[in-house]
Amino acid sequence: MFQVRIHGRGGQGVVTAAEMLSVAAFDEGRYAQAFPSFGSERMGAPVVAFCRMDTREIRLREPVMRPDALIIQDATLLHQVDLFAGLPSDGYILINSTRSLGELGLEDLLARHSMERVCTVAASELAMRHLGRPLPNAALLGGFAAITGQLSIGSVAGAIHAKFSGKVSEANVAAARAAFESVLESLARSKAHA
Amino acid sequence: MSVQEVKFYQTGTFTVGNRLLAENERAVQANMRRTNSLNSGHRACQGCGEALGARYAIDAAMHATGDRVVAVNATGCLEVFSTPYPETSWQIPWIHSLFGNAAAVASGVAAAMRAKGRKDVRVIAQGGDGGTTDIGFGCLSGMFERNDDVLYICYDNEAYMNTGVQRSSATPPAARTATTMAVGDEPGNRFGTGKNVPLIAMAHRIPYVATASVANLRDLEDKVRRAIAIEGARYIHIHVPCPLGWGSAPSDTIKVARMAVESGLFPVFEAEDGVVTSRYKLRRPVPVEEYLKLQRRFAHLFGKNPDTATLARIQAMADQNIGFFEL
Amino acid sequence: MLRQVEGSQAVAEAVALCRPQVICAYPITPQTHIVEGLGEMVKDGRLAGCEFINVESEFAALSVAIGSSAAGVRSYTATASQGILYMAEAVYNASGLGLPIVMTIGNRAIGAPINIWNDHSDSMALRDAGWIQLYAETNQEAADLHIQAFRLAEELSCPVMVCVDGFILTHAYERVDIPSQDEVDAYLPPFEPVQVLDVSDPVSMGAMVGPEAFFEVRYLQHHKQERALDRIPELAAEFAARFGRESGGLLRTYRCEDAETIVVALGSVNGTIKEAVDEMRARGQRVGSVALVSFRPFPLAAMRAALGGARRVVVLEKCLAVGIGGIVSDGVRKSLSGIALAGHTVIAGLGGRAITKASLVSLLERAARDELQLLNFLDLRQDVIERELGRERASRRSGPTAENILRDLGATAAGASPS
Numbered sequence: 001m002f003q004v005r006i007h008g009r010g011g012q013g014v015v016t017a018a019e020m021l022s023v024a025a026f027d028e029g030r031y032a033q034a035f036p037s038f039g040s041e042r043m044g045a046p047v048v049a050f051c052r053m054d055t056r057e058i059r060l061r062e063p064v065m066r067p068d069a070l071i072i073q074d075a076t077l078l079h080q081v082d083l084f085a086g087l088p089s090d091g092y093i094l095i096n097s098t099r100s101l102g103e104l105g106l107e108d109l110l111a112r113h114s115m116e117r118v119c120t121v122a123a124s125e126l127a128m129r130h131l132g133r134p135l136p137n138a139a140l141l142g143g144f145a146a147i148t149g150q151l152s153i154g155s156v157a158g159a160i161h162a163k164f165s166g167k168v169s170e171a172n173v174a175a176a177r178a179a180f181e182s183v184l185e186s187l188a189r190s191k192a193h194a
Numbered sequence: 195m196s197v198q199e200v201k202f203y204q205t206g207t208f209t210v211g212n213r214l215l216a217e218n219e220r221a222v223q224a225n226m227r228r229t230n231s232l233n234s235g236h237r238a239c240q241g242c243g244e245a246l247g248a249r250y251a252i253d254a255a256m257h258a259t260g261d262r263v264v265a266v267n268a269t270g271c272l273e274v275f276s277t278p279y280p281e282t283s284w285q286i287p288w289i290h291s292l293f294g295n296a297a298a299v300a301s302g303v304a305a306a307m308r309a310k311g312r313k314d315v316r317v318i319a320q321g322g323d324g325g326t327t328d329i330g331f332g333c334l335s336g337m338f339e340r341n342d343d344v345l346y347i348c349y350d351n352e353a354y355m356n357t358g359v360q361r362s363s364a365t366p367p368a369a370r371t372a373t374t375m376a377v378g379d380e381p382g383n384r385f386g387t388g389k390n391v392p393l394i395a396m397a398h399r400i401p402y403v404a405t406a407s408v409a410n411l412r413d414l415e416d417k418v419r420r421a422i423a424i425e426g427a428r429y430i431h432i433h434v435p436c437p438l439g440w441g442s443a444p445s446d447t448i449k450v451a452r453m454a455v456e457s458g459l460f461p462v463f464e465a466e467d468g469v470v471t472s473r474y475k476l477r478r479p480v481p482v483e484e485y486l487k488l489q490r491r492f493a494h495l496f497g498k499n500p501d502t503a504t505l506a507r508i509q510a511m512a513d514q515n516i517g518f519f520e521l
Numbered sequence: 522m523l524r525q526v527e528g529s530q531a532v533a534e535a536v537a538l539c540r541p542q543v544i545c546a547y548p549i550t551p552q553t554h555i556v557e558g559l560g561e562m563v564k565d566g567r568l569a570g571c572e573f574i575n576v577e578s579e580f581a582a583l584s585v586a587i588g589s590s591a592a593g594v595r596s597y598t599a600t601a602s603q604g605i606l607y608m609a610e611a612v613y614n615a616s617g618l619g620l621p622i623v624m625t626i627g628n629r630a631i632g633a634p635i636n637i638w639n640d641h642s643d644s645m646a647l648r649d650a651g652w653i654q655l656y657a658e659t660n661q662e663a664a665d666l667h668i669q670a671f672r673l674a675e676e677l678s679c680p681v682m683v684c685v686d687g688f689i690l691t692h693a694y695e696r697v698d699i700p701s702q703d704e705v706d707a708y709l710p711p712f713e714p715v716q717v718l719d720v721s722d723p724v725s726m727g728a729m730v731g732p733e734a735f736f737e738v739r740y741l742q743h744h745k746q747e748r749a750l751d752r753i754p755e756l757a758a759e760f761a762a763r764f765g766r767e768s769g770g771l772l773r774t775y776r777c778e779d780a781e782t783i784v785v786a787l788g789s790v791n792g793t794i795k796e797a798v799d800e801m802r803a804r805g806q807r808v809g810s811v812a813l814v815s816f817r818p819f820p821l822a823a824m825r826a827a828l829g830g831a832r833r834v835v836v837l838e839k840c841l842a843v844g845i846g847g848i849v850s851d852g853v854r855k856s857l858s859g860i861a862l863a864g865h866t867v868i869a870g871l872g873g874r875a876i877t878k879a880s881l882v883s884l885l886e887r888a889a890r891d892e893l894q895l896l897n898f899l900d901l902r903q904d905v906i907e908r909e910l911g912r913e914r915a916s917r918r919s920g921p922t923a924e925n926i927l928r929d930l931g932a933t934a935a936g937a938s939p940s
Contacts, residue, residue, distance in 0.1 A: 019527070022694045026525035035693040038638065038873075059792035061689055062877040262720045266588060277728035287718035289591050290727030292610050295584035298576065302543060302588020302596070303718060305572040309542035309594050315720055333584065336577030 001054040002150055003064045007083050008073030011043040013137035016163060017071070018049035020141055024151045024159035025053040033058045046081050053150065067091060069148050071140050075104060090114045092148050096123040096136045119147050119186050121179050130175040131168070142176030146183035153180045221412050222257045229256040229285060236283040237275040241444025243434030243451060244272055244349040246408045248320065251347055251432065252286065254415040255422045259316050264303055268296035268321030268330055271356040272349060294329035296321045297337040300344040316422050319346045323364035324354040327391050338398035338427045345421050345428040348391065351436035359439040363389040366459070368504050369491045376494035385507060392431045399468040400427040407433045407462060409452035413474065417464065433460045441490025453485035458512035461519040476521045482509045523698050528660035528690045531697040532625060533558030535664035537568045538705040539671045541597040543589035545574040547582045549604040550637045551687035552627035556599055579604035583611035590620040591726060593717035595671065599625035601687060602643045606631065609647060616651030616742060618727060619715065621674035623667060628788065629687040630872045634923040638873020639687040641787060641840040645848050651742045653681040653749055654817040655769065656787040660690050661697050665768035669756050671709055676752065678715045679745050686789040688873070700764055708763050746818040753815050771820035773812045774827050776802060780809030782888050783828055785853055786837040787813050790876050794837070797881035806889050813849070824856035833863040835888050839870045846896040863891070869899035905929060
């Protein structure tokens with residue numbers, strides 16, 4: 001089973017992101033479960049959503065306590081909420097930011113983490129460029145595909161198409177592909193530096 | 195206008211009017227082949243205005259629709275006295291809903307008829323004032339707001355009679371009920387309270403609102419006939435004296451009802467889409483005392499020291515109605 | 522067809538396939554997506570021949586369904602929590618009249634304190650109202666149970682509640698096989714009412730019934746549910762034959778054949794329980810579980826057969842009968858009448874508190890060591906309890922309990938020492 005936890009703020013499409021992940025996994029023939037954690041809902045409040053993927057039926061119904069991957073849609077949550085709870089040292093981390101891990105104040109926190117599994121991507125900026133709005137959720141799924149290899153970018157694109165329509169769908173897919181490429185490049189660069 | 199222009203008076207009855215009219219102008223009640231939808235054998239009190247009103251109204255509806263009426267009845271006097279286990283006096287399809295949801299259940303029946311392609315079957319919801327103005331108010335407003343295809347008939351005897359004459363929001367000021375006793379500084383029901391549901395119905399701008407009285411059979415029948423043919427939410431509010439609760443003589447029911455109308459305390463009018471379109475004009479308004487003194491629920495206003503101040507306030511209410519509705 | 526959809530959407534599509542003719546609903550979290558889905562299907566014509574009515578309260582919602590069902594058309598509504606209480610009078614009315622309405626309950630806690638998350642207090646509050654109650658373990662089962670529910674309701678002339686855990690199921694995306702219209706039509710024939718408001722054959726319905734006959738009318742409702750004990754498994758078997766999967770029935774056992782300890786529960790938590798059972802089995806413990814699907818009628822005989830061989834039974838309940846303890850436990854105890862075994866009630870998950878596999882494993886370890894009480898509360902924060910009791914002892918005007926605790930938790934989370 002592969003478990004994903006997505007952190008963001010209300011209004012950023014965190015729940016939709018988890019749903020699209022599950023659809024992409026389903027399209028690849030796997031079982032998938034996506035659900036939100038509900039708090040007091042208002043725009044801007046911290047929101048968490050979960051997605052589990054497996055080759056067999058998923059029976060577990062608890063929140064994801066031990067994520068294999070974290071997607072952080074809003075970096076302002078970093079020092080406000082315990083985003084990394086339960087994350088093992090070899091878990092994937094994908095952060096939506098233009099800043100480096102050092103600039104984000106994460107170097108100490110991730111000192112004992114497998115750094116080839118951590119990546120930032122300027123998803124909001126990519127979304128602005130392709131979509132005209134800073135909604136990073138679809139783009140981040142492209143980044144997720146790249147860093148984890150759990151899903152193909154094609155499946156991610158398919159899930160985006162199923163959720164959105166017309167120009168919005170095209171733009172989101174473009175942003176996702178751009179994020180996919182960007183993350184692959186980042187990973188290649190840090191590997192070269194290692 | 196649905197009210198007859200010419201009246202035939204003969205010692206307080208309208209019967210001679212029927213014999214002198216063409217058959218198609220006679221009241222449905224005059225017709226031997228009327229449905230008698232609320233059949234004899236029910237357990238209403240002697241002189242019950244509601245039993246009269248219900249029979250008049252439903253027979254008129256049946257006549258107008260070729261016997262295609264379904265009735266939904268709120269809990270109350272009418273429901274209780276018309277269906278004493280193991281009998282029913284209803285000759286039409288009839289369901290007792292709950293106390294507060296006759297309008298909603300009727301909306302459901304109307305939806306079912308639409309789903310079955312039977313818009314020719316007309317749905318009537320009926321309840322007393324308690325089940326309409328108080329506990330049934332939410333569902334009533336919902337039905338109005340959705341413009342559901344239901345004719346709601348309220349039989350207003352101005353209190354919760356079935357449970358022992360307790361005050362409702364239709365109880366008039368100064369009236370004695372079991373929960374507004376004629377004692378203390380302000381005996382009877384308080385002034386400045388209460389609801390006018392016909393006006394509230396008009397505020398919903400439904401296609402048809404009317405008030406009627408058992409004192410004018412033909413007017414009541416005409417209004418039901420008009421209403422039953424209209425599509426959408428309709429409301430008829432019928433004033434029905436209750437000899438037991440009002441403390442009036444059972445033989446005085448029609449007279450008491452007529453006094454209420456002729457004093458202006460119960461205005462009789464029609465409205466469409468929120469605007470009054472016709473009213474029963476009062477040739478010579480009767481002083482409210484003529485009406486009130488027939489009922490022991492107002493007895494505390496009379497006697498050796500009549501409460502002239504309260505009587506004046508009630509007269510002012512009647513005068514205000516006369517002005518507002520242009521009676 | 523296999524689809525990855527939100528649970529609510531799966532339920533909406535299953536209901537639509539049943540060809541309802543009147544749907545009336547009032548929004549309440551977490552059922553909203555179901556009725557929104559159905560509303561859209563009616564409006565765009567995918568669900569034809571159906572009237573969708575937006576009512577002004579839950580009381581009106583069930584009332585409209587009562588009217589339409591009495592007039593002879595297939596009727597549906599949905600609610601949860603505060604809503605089922607607001608329509609309580611109508612809930613009894615529908616079953617007393619014998620109207621085959623199907624209603625989804627998106628299980629949610631009842632306030633005060635107001636809470637939108639999942640537990641079973643809402644459907645449990647109306648457990649004795651005469652409705653059949655079926656609890657879904659997965660969204661597949663949630664969809665399937667609605668199809669079986671209409672068939673069952675109309676056959677017996679008894680309303681049915683299909684209970685689906687709020688958020689955990691209603692708002693979860695997972696794979697569901699949505700059947701075809703032909704498949705559902707073959708399983709669910711058109712509605713033929715036992716009683717109907719018909720101008721060509723007038724009847725009076727809902728009249729007062731006195732001491733001479735009330736008892737018999739009420740007994741016949743009970744008798745109907747006893748007949749349902751046979752029909753529910755039969756209809757589930759027919760469903761399996763036609764649709765190719767097991768869904769519904771009275772209850773399901775998991776690894777109970779040689780189990781020493783058996784856990785009984787309703788709804789979605791059974792998935793997590795199975796994971797815990799597998800872990801315990803891997804540790805050499807003989808543990809099994811029973812997923813109870815039909816809570817009303819309560820399958821006393823089937824439960825007895827499932828549990829009779831165990832040494833101990835743990836009933837895990839998402840509801841609390843304040844003042845006594847378990848609710849489901851009562852039914853389980855009744856089914857074991859005369860059999861001596863250790864029975865434990867575990868209240869868990871109230872107000873949406875997560876029930877984790879880790880907690881369940883730990884619970885089952887304690888059960889195996891016979892360390893459980895008769896009444897247990899899973900993951901109850903004793904420290905929070907103690908602090909509130911301390912506040913109450915210290916001062917008369919200690920303040921509203923819920924707010925005190927929230928403030929306490931907020932202070933703790935922020936790192937400050939609690940007052």
